[in-house]
Amino acid sequence: MKSKTVKESQVLRTEIVHPGDTNPLGTIFGGTVVQWIDKVAAICAMRHTRRNVVTASIDAMDFHSPIKVGYFVILKASVNYTGKTSMEIGVKVESEHPMTGEIKHTASAYLTFVAIDEHGKPTAIPQIIPKTDDEQKRFEMAKKRREHRLNMKKAQEALYKS
Numbered sequence: 001m002k003s004k005t006v007k008e009s010q011v012l013r014t015e016i017v018h019p020g021d022t023n024p025l026g027t028i029f030g031g032t033v034v035q036w037i038d039k040v041a042a043i044c045a046m047r048h049t050r051r052n053v054v055t056a057s058i059d060a061m062d063f064h065s066p067i068k069v070g071y072f073v074i075l076k077a078s079v080n081y082t083g084k085t086s087m088e089i090g091v092k093v094e095s096e097h098p099m100t101g102e103i104k105h106t107a108s109a110y111l112t113f114v115a116i117d118e119h120g121k122p123t124a125i126p127q128i129i130p131k132t133d134d135e136q137k138r139f140e141m142a143k144k145r146r147e148h149r150l151n152m153k154k155a156q157e158a159l160y161k162s
């Protein structure tokens, strides 16, 4: 199976925050941002694999700054790491002041997607080729996160069995 570059599947989406997306403080609901994150990440994973994919996990995430009604939300998704059937997609979320253009980092999310074949089973995916220094760095970090994630999964399973 042919390996692919990070650029081939990157996704960029810009949204505007509507009043219906906000809480009584006039800032966006975290759940709305998570939904947008899951969608851009899924598109990125499907572009990379050209397969159906499912979200296997979403790592814990922190919101560093609120996003107000009328602001733009910029979501950038890319494949950080590939396993045999799963891949980590990183999504960076930024807010943009609509009048000044000031950009603030709101959150970074790491999601694991698994490619699924026609029988509903995990299936092999193309490997990612990190080309730039930044892509290489993200690849190495994602590899460590994957190890940690799978260890946590094992520990949780053991806890529920006991």
Ligand SMILES: CC(C)(COP(=O)(O)OP(=O)(O)OC[C@H]1O[C@@H](n2cnc3c(N)ncnc32)[C@H](O)[C@@H]1OP(=O)(O)O)[C@@H](O)C(=O)NCCC(=O)NCCS
Binding pocket: 054, 055, 056, 057, 082, 083, 084, 085, 086, 087, 112, 114, 122, 149, 150, 153
């Ligand atoms: C994700 C899912 C396909 C994994 O199935 P499974 O039988 O555990 O598959 P396997 O053990 O063969 O693992 C397949 C891959 O998923 C990875 N994986 C499985 N569970 C994971 C988890 N919780 N977090 C991260 N990766 C996970 C494995 O490491 C493996 O990766 P690799 O092939 O790159 O090494 C299955 O649990 C599922 O369908 N979950 C529901 C997904 C869904 O519907 N999501 C939407 C919201 S409900």
